[in-house]
Amino acid sequence: MQSYDFQGIESKWQAAWRSNPKLAFDPQNLDNAFYNLVMFPYPSGSRLHIGHWFNYSGIDIFGRFKKMQGFNVFQPLGYDSFGLPAENFAIKTNIAPQDSTAKNIKIMNEQIDGIGGMFEDKYRMITSSPEYYKWTQWLFLKLHKAGLAFQKEALVNWDPVDQTVIANEQILPDGTAERSGAMVEKKMMKQWFFKITDYAEDLLDFSELNWPAKTITMQKNWIGKSQGTVINFAGENFEIECFTTRIDTVFGVEYVVLAPEHPLLKTIVPESHMDQVSEYQNQTALKSEIDRSSTELEKTGLFTGAYVTNPLNGKKVPVWTADYVIYTYGTGAVMGVPAHDARDFIFANKYKLAISQVIQSDSDLPVLEHGTLINSDKYNGLNTSEAITAISADLKAMNKGELQTTYRLRDWSVGRQRYWGCPIPIVYDPEGQVVPIPEEHLPWELPTDVDYKPTGVPPLGSSKQLQANVEKIFGPGYRAEFDTLDAFVCSSFYLNRYANHADPSQLATEEQMQKLIPVDLYMGGAEHACMHLLYVRFIHKFLRDQGLFTCNEPVKRLIHQGIITKDGAKMSKSKGNVVNPDDYVNKFGADVFRMYMMFQGPFTEGGDFSDEGIIGVLRFRDKLLRFYENPKELDATKESDYKRELNSLLEKSIKDYENFQFNTVMAACMEFYNFIAKHGAEQNGLESLIQILAPLAPHLAEHAWHELLGKTESIFLSQFQEVDKSALVSNTCVYAIQVNGKMRASLEFDTAAEKESIIANVSQRPEIAKYLEGKEVVKTIFVPGKIVSFVVKG
């Protein structure tokens, strides 16, 4: 064999593909379109790592497979380029995020080209470009007009040294800020939100999704619908609204607990307790929500000095504050029922609070199960669900509460006190009132004369450009919104923009919205299950309600690629375990590396990276090339075996490609090769094998297709051979013979053989007869084509 010049061959075909219009997406022919979308990357400063490579090879394999099934494949890849890392880099180096991002994109583009993917260069859009973020702002304005973009007070992570809001990611496990080292606090600030909770019910309808079941389960739990009751406990001149799913235990209430952030604490705490409560609030501000909800950590809490009255039995109970109550869930206040709630029980024991049982049971407290009410006046004898109905109805009649559905889902906080994000298209008039920026002024550009370093004011506050622009358009006394948008907003609608990204006049054409959406296949990491993938659905449903779409979901089929770890951990620069794919691509070529990555295991599971075994794929490539250069003729006596092997290769591979089981496609190709290497092949087998391999090893396949099989048109314009089902039928089958569930023999029979004759034959065989001798056969199980199983006694 001549040595295979993979570098020359790969770059030759990459160029040929790029200049072949038949291989490109045809925007005029959307009826036959297959929208094959992969989640776009963040252009970080480090090069593509193995995980990216795995991901983009995977989408490309599927796209090429669809291309070979005759679809007009649309496979764009852009950049989600707003975000924290470029800003942190700017703070450190004073290099503008615009510049570092452009540089990173250039490098990543080159690396992506090296994969040999059929990504559409023409559609490589970038979310931080004004042409793109004009539409992010357009979306914001639409949401604002619909009343779904609003401001409210919310807790943020506050770095008291840098005088800035910081991301969760920037906080170290000990609660200090990564950059400044200060102890991070929680602080209330006015923030922009999108009202995703209005769509909670709609988002719980998963009926049109061909998504992994686990993703749907995660979203369902994330939204967390729960039916319960709100109940008002009255104090001297205030009311505390509590949410509970167990209003049947209301006669067991011994105290009421407010989350430490609860605004009522400001007003209800008597002077005598104020200092202690403030101190407790400060303590809590230092804890993370994960720590707070842990059942392992000891519960803490504090009596506030206030009392409220239970509206159902008139009992006066103390008001506490405790950090196991989360402000953002329910009403931020709970009723304490120590006898029937595990956390309340621990809490009451620790603080020596009373415990009264109101659900009948013989077991020890706390009794968490549903049951019959006791010590509950007129509700005694009712069961839990009857009592919930009756008590809720009575509360409603008293105007002290009612049945209510609560969701765990919170509104989407979209405001960021950062520079490197999409500017929020809002200004404030001289009275401080919100004024949306009219659409004709979009894109509302991000200024460049800013101080990236944290100074106590958001970076946009330092821009003279921005202020001048505001005054020019709106007049003196107006001020810009300094917050920018969460990068998740940019990625919540990008799928609609790719096809039309060069057209400034509309988000997408009518035809594109009708025919490209929903996306046929969307691929991305499972880590996006609850946030990005929920935001995309929310925004789609909103745009549908605005009349842009008729379909209910943005994405038909979803696939998660597995995570490629190194030494058991997710690759990250900070862990120093990033594997660079370039070394392998340079050494073995893109095809071998693609095949190797896919052969390693199921695509949807990923795994720990190791290069042990890449040699096997390299050997396979070379063996294959040698065989194609000098093919062996089919041994005539193996004709029917050959047909069976070939057709089972076709059938299995096409099914496995469809299910993203690329590892077994590779195995099937190797198996078929092993067969033909031994017994020879005909032209149809040589062509089919190279076609099946083409999505995995596109350059190699194209090379062999032209140079070794003499074809003149691209292999990606060819189609797979039809499966001949009749060739798959064998005239014998092997039965596993079991006695009492243990395998004792495997015997071959004619496919047409009758059950009775097989059983009779089997029981005569010496290797089976010795186990049946002197025993009574109680039962014989016969599974056609598979199993004969004897159950014996004695």
Place this chain on the structure above:
RNA sequence: GCCUGGAUGGCGGAACUGGUAGACGCGCAAGACUUAAAAUCUUGUUCCUUCGGGAGUCCGGGUUCGAUUCCCGGUCCAGGUACCA
């Protein structure tokens, strides 16, 4: 903590709706070719064994003629946990 997954030879993994566990590849061993090595090819390779068999898919139970697969309980690992995206 909570939500969601995962665990199969020395290693990566395969196994249709409960039906012969270990396909395919790596590694390893032996052999062929070679002065030798590399490359290539052939054969073998879950473990134990008194060679009859026995054990075996994270651990402990259960359902079944039969469980990697279904059910209950646990261990460990991973992802997410709302301002990384």
